[in-house]
Amino acid sequence: MTRPKPQKRATVHDIAAAAGVSRGTVSRVLNGGYVSAEARAAIEAAITEVGYVPNNAARALKMRRSQAVAFVALEPHSLFLDDPNIGSIMLGANAALSLADHQMVSLVVESARDTARVARYLSGGFVDGAIVVSARTRDPIIKVITDLALPAAFVGHPPDLDQSIPFVGIDNAGSARAITQRLREGGRRRIGMIAAALDRDSGIDRLSGFRDALGQAYDEELVIDVPHYDYNSGIKGMRELLQRDPTVDGVFAASDAIAAGALEALREAGRSVPSDVGVVGFDDSTWAVRCQPPLSTVHQPAKELGSYAAQLVLRQLDGEHVAGGQLLTTPIVWRDSA
Incomplete structure (x- = not known):
């Protein structure tokens, strides 16, 4: 069986011939330059007629741009x-x-x-x-x-x-401070934090805002350092927090995914949310609305x-x-x- 020959790619020459104009006029249209309305209409019709597709690779090479x-x-x-x-x-x-x-x-x-x-x-x-x-x-x-x-x-x-x-x-520190203060205003007295990503600005600033909101009530023993903003870190962090202090009644999780994991650990420990422990997250991601109960959180405009x-x-x-x-x-x- 004989394979069909590949169709020849239409060129600027083909457009110029079909439109009855020079190659330079075609190039000006393709590169956004000025031509008369009549010439532009003829060239656009010719592009459709010959099936021209721009060679973006060649154009990028010429312009030294990859797009x-x-x-x-x-x-x-x-x-x-x-x-x-x-x-x-x-x-x-x-x-x-x-x-x-x-x-x-x-x-x-x-x-x-x-x-x-x-x-x-x-x-x-x-x-x-x-x-x-x-x-x-x-x-x-x-x-x-x-x-x-x-x-x-x-x-x-x-x-x-x-x-x-x-x-x-975003203002990570200010946002963390605000939601921790809101948690305190709800009557929580022993508030811990599951802090993540302390090797970058978001993690450092969220911990700083949490510390500022608590002031003299801040207890370093109630801060659990986990590596990532993920669900499993929330489970492990909440378990450790309960081991350090079973009387914890409030938790600021550094992300919604961490907060979702914390809720799971609290359920397995027999703690009711929010009756026994109030939990807040950060991000207002899909995690927040999928959780039961839905998470109080900071909306991050991702x-x-x-x-x-x-x-x-x-x-x-x-x-x-x-x-x-x-x-x-x-x-x-x-x-x-x-």
Whole structure:
């Protein structure tokens, strides 16, 4: 059986011949330049007639642009899939990039080997910029992006982030302080915290806000340090907190996923929520409304964070100087868990 020959790709020459205009006139239309209304109409009709599809790879090579932006998530692979906040940030970023005709490339960094691989990728010109989520203090990826002078935006603000790199985030400390104060106002006296990610700004700031809200009532023994914002950490953290002090009557969990795990541990210990123990989370993610009882929490505008970060990168690609940071608002959402 003879295979059919592959169809020849239509070219600018074919469009020009079909439209009865010069190649230069066609090129101006394809690159957004000015031509007469009559010429534009003829060229657009010819594009449809010959079935022309732009060769984006060749165009990118000529312009030295890839039309792609990296979404770099510095999280374990399992958390990248399970954490609804990361997913929402990614969707928000992708929507903004898509409107600007840019492709998003997702890169997950879990190890030093991943960091080296991603550094090589970013250095290779495969992307025009980067959105970075969950960078730690002294994270190698910060130096990589700084050395490359790559247009970038961070979601969150590591303390050692170069001031020339813009960021978008939330007031983690203020939000943690506000929801802990609300928990205290409900009559809770022995309030503990399951604190996570103390190697990055979000975790450090949420613990700081919790400490400020309690003042002299703060007890370091009632703070359980867990590595990640995940459900299993919530179970383990709550079990340890009950072992340290069975009289705990309030818990601030550093994320909704942790709070959901804490609720499970309290159920297995025979504790009623909110009658015996009031529990609050952070994020207002899908975890919050799936829990029983539904979680009181801080609303984190995850999609807006992703969208804003993408726009910061796009503005830099358009030649705008962008620096400094923007904090988005985080209202408390009070539900039945406290």
